[in-house]
Amino acid sequence: MRRMTARPANAHQARLLRLLRDGGPNSRAQLGDQVELSRSKLAVEVDRLLETGLVVADGLAASRGGRRSHNIRLAPELRFLGVDIGATSIDVAVTNAELEVLGHLNHPMDVREGPVAVFEQVLSLAAKLRASGLAEGFDGAGIGVPGPVRFPEGVPVAPPIMPGWDGFPVREALSQELGCPVMVDNDVNLMAMGEQHAGVARSVGDYLCVKIGTGIGCGIVVGGEVYRGTTGSAGDIGHIRVDPDGRACACGNKGCLEAHFSGAALARDAEDAAREGRSPELAARLEAAGRLTAADVAAAAAAGDAAALDLIREGGNRLGQVIASLVSFFNPGLVVIGGGVTGLGHNLLASVRTQVYKQSLPLATGNLPIVLGELGPTAGVIGAARLISDHLFSPV
Amino acid sequence: MRRMTARPANAHQARLLRLLRDGGPNSRAQLGDQVELSRSKLAVEVDRLLETGLVVADGLAASRGGRRSHNIRLAPELRFLGVDIGATSIDVAVTNAELEVLGHLNHPMDVREGPVAVFEQVLSLAAKLRASGLAEGFDGAGIGVPGPVRFPEGVPVAPPIMPGWDGFPVREALSQELGCPVMVDNDVNLMAMGEQHAGVARSVGDYLCVKIGTGIGCGIVVGGEVYRGTTGSAGDIGHIRVDPDGRACACGNKGCLEAHFSGAALARDAEDAAREGRSPELAARLEAAGRLTAADVAAAAAAGDAAALDLIREGGNRLGQVIASLVSFFNPGLVVIGGGVTGLGHNLLASVRTQVYKQSLPLATGNLPIVLGELGPTAGVIGAARLISDHLFSPV
DNA sequence: CATCTTTGTCCTGGGTGTGGAGAAAGTCGG
């Protein structure tokens, strides 16, 4: 199949494409209500989009009391590839142009195996999705990596947990391999975009999205746009100090948040608790699996294990302390917590909320929801699809 | 004199006005180089601006190797009023349309006397400036207040140090009294705008501006625009916790940054040191004045007083700790420190830098200047003038 | 003084968008 080559020629067309992406099929009249264009102008722009093949007619819409309108939708054969490279696993998904996930694969893999090995796996997963008939090719791909990215070039910079990736031309290389446009971003930013597009953060302009996986990061959304900072490292809150005399961190400092609470730290603490006999529940799980993860702690807590609950509470306090500072500084309209430890659920949320509501001033916390992400592992891939669609659905 | 009533009719005119504001008088040809408009279009827009009286012809420009161009400048009789209401004093200044300060008055006054008394004083200072021949009236006024503001309405909300101001319609009231458009914002945000317009922060897109006066606040600039947060309280970093077992703060919590380091805290610490005999220098000053301020500490430190230097170092460490967190989170391209304690100067700067460079990751600190503001007390009033000019120099 | 460069003005032709007229398609009440 011939893939999408056309791009919107002007801001109006880009606007219309995004409306169709976010709102699904729409009648011409409905589109007219959402943009301030004269009927004639709208008709012209829609016709041009139809010519390019980016959108197609899709039957008649329901009547709104008069003549029925023709429905318009994004071309149903458009396909985006969303790739979320985590520290220990890879998520790959295909979406249509409306960013609905049509197929989703996960594969455990250590990012430290390096870009070549990882992308080999990514391409093989993408091929598998293609082979299953979900796509005949991709019109664009978004890639998330677990570290800072020089965004315009799509190149990781000085990523602490990804040795071997520094300066690797991810965008360039994958664009070659896949034969379509590619955009690269930090995985946390993509999660933020995902939750904004299809999750809890719809209709919020300024918000924070804290992702707790192997490490800890924070997506910052300002006015509906991801804020990346001067060098692309904004949101790197894992190394904020929470305890001046705290634990040694891999970064060389002491008392970093990440050293005290993260997927990795939690697993280590849980194993310690198990070995020291403080938690029979965790000890049993350690016995069974040979190692523990955040999921084990979640399960133990759900079973009422006191040590596990303590770990979560303590971690939540630490995290809450940092989030409280960020809330004071940033005054977001929403805080989303997601990532691998979402399983810790409401126990975690409770301690975070306690800290934030206690420490931050009422004006900032007054109407501030602090919630768990609702998309889980699909947030990243949806965000990735959204990233590339934002790029493709922008003028020239 | 008839005051300015006209406003730019479209984005092009607004653009031109801002160029003239920021770049001073300019030839038509130079303007043409800076905007992507055809010569004819540019001529038309400039002619229209001349008609409205917002800009005037101003002689001939130097030749650039051919026919000399006619100079254009903003109407020289335009006047903006910049008002910076601090916790303990009021700054009022008149500027021309290029935001050059033509006259500047300062008057000590406690903001807690309430809006009515304060604005009486502001109006009297403004009248004094008018009487001295610097202005015959004002085309717009910007007001800074030391607390959060609901920006669109120009109304202070829940300001901790300004009892009696909550909900007072500052914008509305002053607009009535002055007979011109008024915009209201947090004083810290105005300082950030001031340093951006005429100070150290020119040409930086994303930066932080930390103001240490009676309290502590932080102006956040994202992509050249001030970020105010969901409820207008963004940048309120005074109550970030720096020490879990720290001092009691007026806000009811313990260990807030502001309780450990701010103009007020520093003065108190200095008085303690003086009374406890730890610092003869400070004791002498306390004896002479009956009380101490941050300026006394600065003077004592300059004279080599060890206790004063200790206070500054300790405060700088605390502040640096918080700034380090914010740098990790926000990844700014510049950090400016200003406000009343700027006199502490390089001693303060040194401890802040030490903390930040030690705690934050290299990618964020790599090319991060941390500097003192260079405008001092005029930053606020220039920022105020800039606020209202941004408003007036925007389309319809 | 001739030539070149820069600047400013005028004008024309093409493109764009607005809004009215009217046809097409449907709903609704009798």
Place this chain on the structure above:
DNA sequence: CCGACTTTCTCCACACCCAGGACAAAGATG
């Protein structure tokens, strides 16, 4: 089933805008 009203869509004329060329004015250069 029919007539009146609504909504949607297309067509078209008119005004406006704007880019860019031609040309005149003003100065630099040698």
